[in-house]
Amino acid sequence: GIGLHLQHLAMISQKRRRQLSSLASHRRRPKSRKHSLILISAAIAGSLIVISTFLFVTTDGALNTESLLTATGTESAVNGFTNSSGGPWVIAHVVSLIKCSKQTRVTGFLDAAAVLRHSIHKNSVHSGTSKYSYKMYAIVHEDCKSHAHALDRLGYQAIIRPSPVKKEEIKGDFLRNHIEHENCCGSAEFIKLHAYNLMEHPIAVHWDMDVALFQPMDDLFDSMLYSANSVEGMLARSRLELQHPERPLPNRIDAFITRDITSSKPWEKHQGVQGGFLVARPSESNFDRYLAFIRDGNYTKGRGDGSGWHGLGYGGFQGAMAYQGAVAFFYDQISPNTAVELDICVWNQVVADVIWRGPAQMEYYGQCREYPRPGDDFEDNTPEKKRCNDCRVLPVEKVKSAHYTACKKPWECQIPRPRVPRDKREVHRLQELTNVTTCGLLFKKWFDLRHDFEDLVQGAVGIEPADRDGGYHPEYFGGSCDRAGEYHPMNPPPADFDITRMYGM
Secondary structure (H helix, E strand, O other): HHHHHHHHHHOOOHHHHHHHHHHHOOOOOOOOOHHHHHHHHOOOOOOOOOOEEEEEOOOOOOOOEEEEEOOOOOEEEEEEEEEEEEEEOOOEEEEEEEEEEEEEEOOOOEEEHHHHHHHHHHOOHHOOOOOOOOEEEEEHHHHHHOOOOOHHHHOEEEEEOOOOOOHHHHHOOOHHHHHHHOOOHHHHHHHHHHHHOOOOOOOOOEEOOOOEEEEOHHHHHHHOOOOOOOOOHHHHHHHHHHHHOOOOOOOOOOOEEEOOOOHHOOOOOOOOEEEEEEEEOOHHHHHHHHHHHHHHHOEOOOOOOOOOOOOOOOOOOOOOOHHHHHHHHHHHHHHOOOOOOOOOOOOOEEOOOOOOOOOOOOOHHHEEEOOOOOOOHHHHHOOOOOOOHHHHOHHHHHEEHHHHHHOOHHHHHHOOOOOOOHHHHHHHHHHHOOHHHHHHHHHHHHHHHHHHHHHHHHHHHOOOOOOOOOOOOOOHHOOOOOEEOOOOOOOOOOOOOOOOHHHHO
């Protein structure tokens, strides 16, 4: 019907949206109210009439797609509140400060926060590259509250919180006795879940600090906020970069995630999420649902089938007992068919190998680390058969956000050379782990953002940029590294620095 026709037009070119008006005029009268709305939207797509889409919601933020209306006013409603200003929707962009040093300043910490915020600004309505505005938040663990002021001058609103789950509240013995040894932060990492409580925003994006955004996120936001049957919704969905394009998209998208495929094994059915990136619809009820199953603590020791949360295979991988495993379990089992997996080479790109190279289970050597798709056997699960892409060699201009993990942190001033391990069985895995050239080019993008930010600060308040005469791979680090491990941090702005005034917000 017309929905498929509109999707086809969207995939060809956005410029052809003007053709929808004439297309709709030749269609027969629709059979239902839903079809009527599609034709109405198509008929006026090329006109001068401005319409807004009302999305009425339930009290916990769930969209009621049966109540889809069009309106000619300046108000629009989504996620349980009204944007009556007529201005752009404001997206919450969130980081968490979970562990902190006793030092007054950790090398690279403020620089990373500044670069992340600057990259988001450059891909917002305030730079003319997006239709969405933004607000920065830092969820700060109560043990780190003395560090919260350091982020104030960069425009982050600090939210001081304890961990929403305390170890002694967990009923299951194994989880209660082992969670504090999981990943970096144990149960404290669950403070990231407070992003779900930012109900004054239609969408919250949680980032790790070692991330940079290179392209706008409008297609993700539009896919969540517009009806799947609207022109805007269909156009946005047709442009999504998906990890599994063979899977149908849910009618309502509540989240976008990326999986930690680079740490998984081909024979394991479930992977954790990559914890540095989550796009989610705020929902206090979802926050409560997380806390309920975490406190219940139904977690089985081990890895693979029969392990992890509820014994369903969410165990043993990095972060399985903490955030990375809990978010994966939530969207797979508690709230299925509401989250969409994005292409890990494009979004939250870590530049790490996705091919199994041993040392164990060498019968899987050369296969994709992600479990085979339905209908495939393991022999089909190879890059040669297009079942996975080599993220290490994707041109950097196609990367929409980068997460500096396998590549190392930019401020560490290190080239990620292939390692020669003591255990020779690990040689293939570690020597193929990442790609030096791709990492270097992504370092350059980070330092370009940093230097652009420094130049803006100099113009606003006269603070001189740090020296850019360092000789360590200046083609990648832009003169901000003297040698390996020797970084030139930014000169901090004054305590009364107002970043919003610098940005003209």
